[in-house]
Amino acid sequence: MPERMRSAVQEFIAKETSAGIVLFAAAILAMIAVNSPLASAYSALFALPVEVQFGALEIAKPFGLWINDGLMAIFFFLIGLEVKREILEGQLSSFDRAALPAVAAVGGMAIPAMVFVYFNWGSPENLNGWAIPAATDIAFALGVLALLGKRVPLALKTLLLAIAIIDDIGAVIIIAIFYTANVSTLSLGLAAIGTALLFIMNRMGEMRTSAYVLVGVFLWVCVLKSGVHATLAGVVAALAIPLNAKDGSSPLKAMEHGLHYWVAFAILPIFAFANAGVSLAGIQLADLLAPLALGIAAGLVIGKQIGVFGFLWLAIRLGIAKRPEGVGWMQLYGLACLTGIGFTMSLFIGNLAFVGLAQIETVKLGVLSGSLISGIIGYLLLRMGPAPNPAQPPIASPAAG
Numbered sequence: 391m392p393e394r395m396r397s398a399v400q401e402f403i404a405k406e407t408s409a410g411i412v413l414f415a416a417a418i419l420a421m422i423a424v425n426s427p428l429a430s431a432y433s434a435l436f437a438l439p440v441e442v443q444f445g446a447l448e449i450a451k452p453f454g455l456w457i458n459d460g461l462m463a464i465f466f467f468l469i470g471l472e473v474k475r476e477i478l479e480g481q482l483s484s485f486d487r488a489a490l491p492a493v494a495a496v497g498g499m500a501i502p503a504m505v506f507v508y509f510n511w512g513s514p515e516n517l518n519g520w521a522i523p524a525a526t527d528i529a530f531a532l533g534v535l536a537l538l539g540k541r542v543p544l545a546l547k548t549l550l551l552a553i554a555i556i557d558d559i560g561a562v563i564i565i566a567i568f569y570t571a572n573v574s575t576l577s578l579g580l581a582a583i584g585t586a587l588l589f590i591m592n593r594m595g596e597m598r599t600s601a602y603v604l605v606g607v608f609l610w611v612c613v614l615k616s617g618v619h620a621t622l623a624g625v626v627a628a629l630a631i632p633l634n635a636k637d638g639s640s641p642l643k644a645m646e647h648g649l650h651y652w653v654a655f656a657i658l659p660i661f662a663f664a665n666a667g668v669s670l671a672g673i674q675l676a677d678l679l680a681p682l683a684l685g686i687a688a689g690l691v692i693g694k695q696i697g698v699f700g701f702l703w704l705a706i707r708l709g710i711a712k713r714p715e716g717v718g719w720m721q722l723y724g725l726a727c728l729t730g731i732g733f734t735m736s737l738f739i740g741n742l743a744f745v746g747l748a749q750i751e752t753v754k755l756g757v758l759s760g761s762l763i764s765g766i767i768g769y770l771l772l773r774m775g776p777a778p779n780p781a782q783p784p785i786a787s788p789a790a791g
Contacts, residue, residue, distance in 0.1 A: 409654030410533020413734070416659035417666040417758075424667035436664050449614065457664050458741055461657045463610055463624040468653050469558045470628025471646040478633055481552040490702065490711035491552035497701025498553065498729050499524040499560045502693030509685035516682045519743040521564045522753060523689025523760065525735030528554035529658060531728045534765050538772050545714035546721050553698070553729060561735055562625050569742040570618045577616035581623070584609035588630035597635045599645055602627060619742060658734055665737045668754045678759060682749065686740075686756030690730040691763050699726035724771035730764025732757055 423432040436454030443449070451459065473482075482488040502523035510516040531550055535542050588605050596602075606627035614620035631642045677683065702722055705711045713722070740753035 467624030497697035501697030502689035687760035690760030727768035
């Protein structure tokens with residue numbers, strides 16, 4: 391890996407691992423608030439009506455939905471920037487680099503969804519949540535890796551990062567196709583005009599990021615009113631941001647760098663605090679074994695292990711991709727377990743899949759339990775595995791040997 395790319399990956403990982411700690415703290419605070427005398431105040435805060443109006447244009451939502459539809463659009467904008475950069479010049483820029491994480495990500499989305507459907511086949515009211523265990527929370531997963539320090543080789547962290555990015559692409563596609571409400575043709579048409587304008591600006595060499603932000607806000611409003619989930623506007627706007635300018639600067643990288651801290655240390659913790667609160671009052675073992683919660687937890691714990699590790703193993707054995715240098719099978723299996731930490735994206739999809747309070751609370755229970763178990767198993771496997779040896783020669787692909 392070139393030194394410049396290695397430094398960029400290390401810098402990204404440093405930010406995300408620190409963010410994982412903040413995210414964990416926000417989730418714990420939400421749990422404390424919901425299970426304390428502050429519970430009513432917590433619920434009232436996120437039910438608070440917030441209205442913005444310009445003439446005939448009115449957007450009125452509870453504060454909690456402003457977080458999920460508004461702030462999370464910025465998170466998806468950042469995902470879009472990362473995806474575009476990785477495709478153009480990063481870990482996804484060639485088949486050799488993208489093959490292993492792509493295969494692993496496909497397995498890590500398909501098998502957990504199948505596990506969920508297996509547990510909920512007899513409960514058709516739950517089947518809309520099939521995509522909940524297909525997600526991976528990169529901040530939490532890298533946060534666990536940070537606890538292991540130098541026992542984890544950089545190649546393993548880079549692979550986890552690439553899998554999570556492809557996983558995010560899959561999540562965006564799933565949300566766009568399966569989690570949209572009734573579509574407004576007029577609003578969708580205006581959104582199409584905004585999208586076209588963004589890409590015309592790109593082709594004409596417009597480098598002012600403020601111009602893209604202005605059109606991006608217009609696009610977000612149109613998508614919000616169209617019935618398609620508003621966060622997708624963030625991804626579309628991000629893909630229009632130019633990677634390189636004629637003067638050698640990079641508008642995309644500048645925006646990505648500037649947003650990372652805001653997303654990692656403000657937006658995601660706020661989302662976690664608003665969505666992770668689960669009341670433990672009266673919870674029994676039967677609640678954890680209910681089809682919805684069990685399907686999510688099993689999808690994250692069992693489905694991710696089978697999907698990610700199984701597909702990694704097949705890709706390497708069939709010669710589609712090579713095992714990363716200095717990374718053993720035990721470490722790859724530990725990584726597969728860590729991808730079962732769904733948290734942020736799983737909670738987000740859960741809020742799209744269901745509207746009933748009882749189902750959403752059960753989703754939270756399944757996501758939190760599955761993510762916790764996955765994190766513990768992944769940590770223990772990587773802790774017990776061999777520490778990386780800098781002098782170790784590259785590991786050849788079994789298929790090639």
